[in-house]
Amino acid sequence: MTNVLSLEKIVKTFPHHKRVFTAVDDVSLRIKEGTVYGLVGESGSGKSTLARCAMQLMRPTSGRTIFEGDDLGKLTPRALRNVRSRMGMVLQNPVASLNPRMTIGASVAEPLRAHTTLKGQALQSKIEDLLDEVGLGAGHAHRLPHQLSGGQCQRVGIARALATSPRLLILDEPTSALDVSVQAQILNLLQDLQQQKGLTYLLISHDLDVVRYLSDEVAVMKSGKIVESGAAERIFTDPQHDYTRTLLEAAPGHKASPAVGSHTLSAPNTQGSN
Amino acid sequence: MSPTTEITTPTQSHASAEHANLKPLKLLRQTLGRDRLAAAGAAIIVVVIVLAVFGQWLAPFPDQGMGSTNASARNLAPNALNWLGTDQLGRDVLSRIIMGANPALTISATVVAAAALIGIPLGAVAGYCGGWLDETLMRVTEVFQAFPPLLLAMVTVAILGPSLTNAGIALAISWWPWYARLVRAEARSLRERSYVEAARAMGIPQLLIITRHVLRNCMTPILVQATVDIGTVILAAGSLAFIGLGTQPPLPDWGLMVAEGRGLIFSSWWIATFPGLAIFLAVLGFNLLGDSLRDLLDPRQVKR
Amino acid sequence: MTHVLTIRDLNVEFIDRGKVTNRPVRGIDLNVSAGEILGLVGETGCGKSLTGLAALGILPRGARRTGKVTMGGDPLQPSSEPDSPAAIVFQNPGTAFNPVFTLGRQLSDVLSRHRQISRSDSKSEVLRHLGLVGLPDPERVFLSYPHQLSGGMLQRAMIAMALLRQPRLLILDEPTTALDVTVARQILVLIDELRHEFGFGVLLISHNLGIIRDVCDRVAVLYAGRVIETGTVDAVMNNPRHPYTRGLLGALPAGRSHGERLSAIPGSVPGNLLSITGCAFMNRCPHAVIDCSFTDPFLTRNGSDQAVACIKEDEL
Incomplete structure (x- = not known):
């Protein structure tokens, strides 16, 4: 299997009160074609920054991003725009990631107009196909985002990300703004799409259960570094790093923790994070 | 200006036209029905627009409105023939107020449109792109804003010569930075x-x-x-006319009329008072409507 | 065990110009005993936060409450009253404090409104409570402004503020949703310890079934403004009887293997509950029958530790 996306020694720093804050600190990872790579960590661990570096929405301070053979850092802005038709991104807040004044149909049409020559009826039927693919009726095309539920908006977000038939989707906390029942619908949809189309996902989430459910490989991030990575089952059943163990123990509803409240809960040992 | 018309496809533009026009119209009716102040503002604006368009047919003495004098009827108090009295040249005050609506509205709408056309693109680019472009543009607007707007306008008029057109140019020059900064702030958050x-x-x-x-x-x-600015510019253009840098006599202008009547305020109060009231009402009307527009144009309101 | 909170037939209605426009809480009965944690769980829009707030008499504009809320027989005072026996902790600790005053000042203000106390006693009492909630350096926290502390520390300070009122009932509205998992776990452990120590009852509102499972003694599952299932956490989580509870638990990805489909509940929560006759969950229920559209199911006790509002409960 070939690597769809390779990040090599990515560093991203921000100026912060006259000092330098290192959000991503020398991270390398490789994502194989047709697999799901999960990136877990708490807020401020740098996982979202890393995803934005992978998309070149932020230029990494140093390091290389190789996507399907192209070194994204060396591309002209125009070439980079074209590369972006081969990668899709689904963002955390489904309602906010749609322009409130654009109809659903216009939002889905946007990447198609930018990267394809589809027009008129052909464009319309493509939009309907895409909405259908994510389980929305064509009637939704004329609605505005606030007329849809969060779950429906996230379906639109997925339809839009799939519009240009990318091979890689970057999913940034795709279900964390959703209720569990809706989360299950979206997770099922993401899994179906991945299996039907052989897509590659980079899944970013703080929810260990979601990551475990979807991912083949997992990396755990803390303070800008990957502290542990490997096959998903191995990470969750046999964590090697202390921080991974801490995270697993703290996860709500985790099997290892005492079930009912009348017993004493174990508090994880996390000096410095509080 | 609608930068978005070209992106909607035929069927969609039909649907979005429904959203954009039909429902807000219904909403406008509802809002005006519920919100008395907004309705009052809208009513005032409708009156001003009607006067501006049909003034020469509505004014009792259109020729006096445009400046012809009537020496036999000077400084008459309000009476059955001259409802708001006459000025020191015997001209009907009501006619001059009615005829003054057109220049007032024309100049303010033009100034606001010009200021918006300059300010919006600059502000959007500055806010979205950031960096040195933003820095440069914002320093430029600060230079403009450092002058009191009326002073800047006075200097411009002094250079170009006093006339309604030049007053408009002067006001547009001092007004565009506000739009640039407004749009820049919005663009930065968007x-x-x-x-x-x-x-x-x-x-x-x-x-x-x-x-x-x-x-x-x-x-x-x-x-x-x-x-809101259309109202404010009416006030500013009136101020320029008041100090003699805007509309020149004998043309009708509310600010000019206040200036003309100011010396006689104790003996013939109506000459300055009624044009002043006209300015006040016009500004109030645009302010009231501006406030209710804020609620009306929120896209989330369309649902209700 | 004495009940510190008893809610009987609580309804919340929204009224616009004389007309009832929605009824998001529809006849809720709840008890919280001293020293107990009752979990109130449900999805967005099920009325769980509104129930907690309405119990304390805190209502949004245009809302009206009917029903009976008592504490040990007495009608419950709104929590804004100084002698109210109830305190509430909100979701976002970052916005719950006033940014321009020190935490010490804000906590002292709460204390002085609640009790007649001298200034020096007040400070030592506040410091003692900051220590109680596990803040490592109470003196420093006392002098800190909200932005100088992390979310987890602020939430501890919130809890200290609630404890200053010596509550018999603590209502926690999504207390850990804004926090990272490791910090959230510490806060839950703290709450668990404190209720044992002080014996107050806790109403814990959360959308997170895992948190409910971890810390609660009993749970009430809300759907469309109703309690549709209640009982001990063991009973409800291990043997859910209502199709909605089953749906929620089945939707969790935890413990599911790769490739296995999650049992998502189709559809979404009904927006307006005024026109509902019969069971509100009917449209999304895999077991619905004709009767469900006529019969409004009420909570029926099954054994001693579980009650379910479903007419087909016996057959499921």
Whole structure:
């Protein structure tokens, strides 16, 4: 299997009160074609920054991003725009990631107009196909985002990300703004799409259960570094790093923790994070 | 100005036209029905517009409105023939107020349109792109804003010569930085929105992002500001005329009329009072409407 | 065990110009005993936060409450009253404090409104409570402004503020949703310890079934403004009887293997509950029958530790 996306020694720093804050600190990872790579960590661990570096929405301070053979850092802005038709991104807040004044149909049409020559009826039927693919009726095309539920908006977000038939989707906390029942619908949809189309996902989430459910490989991030990575089952059943163990123990509803409240809960040992 | 018309497809533009026009009209009726102040503002504005368009047919003495004098009827108090009295040259005050609506509205609408046309693109580019471009543009606007607007206008008029057109140019020069800064602030916050990031991630060209995602979503504050500003510019143009730098006699202008009547305020109070009242009402009307527009144009309101 | 909170037939209605426009809480009965944690769980829009707030008499504009809320027989005072025996902790600790005053000042203000106390006693009492909630350096926290502390520390300070009122009932509205998992776990452990120590009852509102499972003694599952299932956490989580509870638990990805489909509940929560006759969950229920559209199911006790509002409960 070939690597769809390779990040090599990515560093991203921000100026912060006259000092330098290192959000991503020398991270390398490789994502194989047709697999799901999960990136877990708490807020401020740098996982979202890393995803934005992978998309070149932020230029990494140093390091290389190789996507399907192209070194994204060396591309002209125009070439980079074209590369972006081969990668899709689904963002955390489904309602906010749609322009409130654009109809659903216009939002889905946007990447198609930018990267394809589809027009008129052909464009319309493509939009309907895409909405259908994510389980929305064509009637939704004329609605505005606030007329849809969060779950429906996230379906639109997925339809839009799939519009240009990318091979890689970057999913940034795709279900964390959703209720569990809706989360299950979206997770099922993401899994179906991945299996039907052989897509590659980079899944970013703080929810260990979601990551475990979807991912083949997992990396755990803390303070800008990957502290542990490997096959998903191995990470969750046999964590090697202390921080991974801490995270697993703290996860709500985790099997290892005492079930009912009348017993004493174990508090994880996390000096410095509080 | 509608930068977004070209992006909707035929069937969609039909649907979005329904959203954009039909429902807000219904909503406008509802809002005006519920909100008395907004209705009052809208009523005042309708009256001003009607006077501006049909003034020469509505004025009892249109020729006096345009400046012809009537020496036999000087400084008459309000009476059955001259409802608001006459001025020191015997001209009917009501006619001059009615005829003054057109220049007042024309200059304010033109000034606001010109200021918006200059300020909006500059502000959008500065706010969205940031960096040195933003710095440079904002320093320029600060230079303009450092002068009191009326002083800047006076200097401009002094250079170009006093006339209504030159007063308009002067006001537009001192007004555009406000639009630039307003749009820049909006653009800066919109730039961080998820849907803008999503558009960048989809490889949408920058110019389209600015027009489609940024400008389209800062139209509400711009429209509100423009509505309020039409009133404010009426006041500012009146002030320029008052100090002799705007409309020149004998043409009708509310500010000029106040200036003409100011010496006689104790003996013939109506000459200055009624034009002053006209300015007051026009400004009030645009302010009231501007406030209710703010609520009206929120897209989330369409649902109700 | 004495009940510190008893809610009988609580309804919340929204009224616009004389007309009832929605009824998001529809006849809720709840008890919280001293020293107990009752979990109130449900999805967005099920009315769980509104129930907690309405119990304390805190209502949004245009809302009206009917029903009976008592504490040990007495009608419950709104929590804004100084002698109210109830305190509430909100979701976002970052916005719950006033940014321009020190935490010490804000906590002292709460204390002085609640009790007649001298200034020096007040400070030592506040410091003692900051220590109680596990803040490592109470003196420093006392002098800190909200932005100088992390979310987890602020939430501890919130809890200290609630404890200053010596509550018999603590209502926690999504207390850990804004926090990272490791910090959230510490806060839950703290709450668990404190209720044992002080014996107050806790109403814990959360959308997170895992948190409910971890810390609660009993749970009430809300759907469309109703309690549709209640009982001990063991009973409800291990043997859910209502199709909605089953749906929620089945939707969790935890413990599911790769490739296995999650049992998502189709559809979404009904927006307006005024026109509902019969069971509100009917449209999304895999077991619905004709009767469900006529019969409004009420909570029926099954054994001693579980009650379910479903007419087909016996057959499921």
